[in-house]
Amino acid sequence: MVSPILKWAGGKRQLLDELYSRFPNSYAHYHEPFFGGGALFFDLEPSNGSINDTNDRLINFYEHVRDRPEELIDTLRSFDDPESDPDPDRRFSDTNRKGKEIKNYYYQQRELFNNRPYDDDYDELEEAALLLYLNRTCYNGLYRENSSGGFNVPIGRYSNPDWVRAEEIRKASHVLEDTEIRNTGFEYILEVAEEDDLVYFDPPYEPMSPTAYFTDYSAEGFGKEDQEQLRDVAQKLDERGVNVILSNSGVMYEMYDEAGFYVEVEGATRAINSDAENRDEVDEVIATNVPPKERRRAGQQGLADF
Ligand SMILES: C[S@@+](CC[C@H](N)C(=O)[O-])C[C@H]1O[C@@H](n2cnc3c(N)ncnc32)[C@H](O)[C@@H]1O
Structure with a gap:
């Protein structure tokens, strides 16, 4: 387990257990197309796969x-x-x-x-x-x-x-050794993900309630069309036999439900505000195509880890 080197808006450290509980029993390569601070990646320490982000200075850093x-x-x-x-x-x-x-x-x-x-x-x-x-x-x-x-x-x-942060850099360097690093839109994943791989999508999204009007939604320039494009990409991966896990704002519940994914609402506190009183409980959803009976049990390591 390596700590993320950077603090990044929308970091997912609080959601790790929820995400792990949707992992399949085993998978081939691990991919993270919206990398940011890479909280899940560094906790998981995958030995191969790909990471990506549109922020070129962030990618230059990694x-x-x-x-x-x-x-x-x-x-x-x-x-x-x-x-x-x-x-x-x-x-x-x-x-x-x-x-x-x-x-x-x-x-x-x-x-x-x-x-x-x-x-x-x-x-x-x-x-x-x-x-x-x-x-x-x-x-x-x-x-x-x-x-x-x-x-x-x-x-x-x-x-x-x-x-x-010398030790964190050295450890992270070791984890990234065989990871492909890209600096493009999330759609690149269609070029690299193969059957039995695992993809975790964590797009930009703003804290909001599931009842908020969908077309009002936009965070960091990631608006409705991007969300629909992301859903289409997730569906294509599903058809290919790729395991998909996605965290998103509560307003995306229906979109993934209608697309045939398993969707669950999570209340997660997001580390954006320094002021503890402003840290609202936020409705987030986690969508996945991994059927409950094929998920690894809580605390169980993936087969790839043995
Ligand atoms: C919510 S953050 C990811 C946080 C990350 N999971 C963590 O633990 O720190 C979303 C990231 O997506 C990147 N991004 C925005 N639009 C993108 C796009 N179209 N394709 C790929 N990455 C994008 C942003 O630069 C940002 O770093």
């Missing part, structure tokens, strides 16, 4: 975790405390691109991250390190972009921020 873990760790070690002064030897030590004063190292790092590509200076390894650094030192530890794609979260208040 490629470096897999292929260049020691260089990534060394780069992270070279970074300073977020509250310290900007590094005078690097760009944006006084002002950002818009001429606004930069007061500390955190905002210099954020500006470097947002200045992709940094003219001649652009370096994918550094970008990967900056993503983790910002994730570990920003307010609330979340990744958020403004409409023009800039990471815009302010500095967080941590007494002792740990942005290196």
Whole structure:
């Protein structure tokens, strides 16, 4: 069991038991087309298969975790405390691109991250390190972009921020060793998933009640048409004999019920708000084509693990 390296909106750590209880007794390869922080993947530690996300900086990060873990760790070690002064030897030590004063190292790092590509200076390894650094030192530890794609979260208040995470990177690198990493839309799964594989879909969705009006729904640009396209892809996988498990907003209950999936409502608390009082119980559904009698028993390891 490896901890996710990044904190990511919609992370599924609280849902792990629910997801495992829908797993088939055995499967061949494991795929996660909406990877984000990969909570289930890292907990499961699959030995092969594929992961994917449309966020190119996120995927650049995981490629470096897999292929260049020691260089990534060394780069992270070279970074300073977020509250310290900007590094005078690097760009944006006084002002950002818009001429606004930069007061500390955190905002210099954020500006470097947002200045992709940094003219001649652009370096994918550094970008990967900056993503983790910002994730570990920003307010609330979340990744958020403004409409023009800039990471815009302010500095967080941590007494002792740990942005290196050397052991987590090494372990994650080992788990990712034989995993194919893609940076495209979720439909790629139709190219790679084979009979008896297992696919876990966790698309972007907003907390809402199952009675909310369906056409109002849209999260992170993932709207009604994307949801319908995802359902079509899930059905094609089902016809191919691929095991499918999907978590989604409660409003998607009927769509998957009508498509012949087993759908159950779960009340899950989602780690988006730092303020505990705002953490509403949210109706989520888990849909799967794995019949109850073919699911592994609670606590039982998949055959692939022996
Ligand atoms: C709910 S998050 C996944 C969270 C993840 N399960 C975890 O534990 O952290 C959804 C992810 O889907 C990605 N995404 C959005 N649209 C996508 C698309 N069309 N195809 C693939 N990934 C997409 C987002 O960048 C985001 O990282």
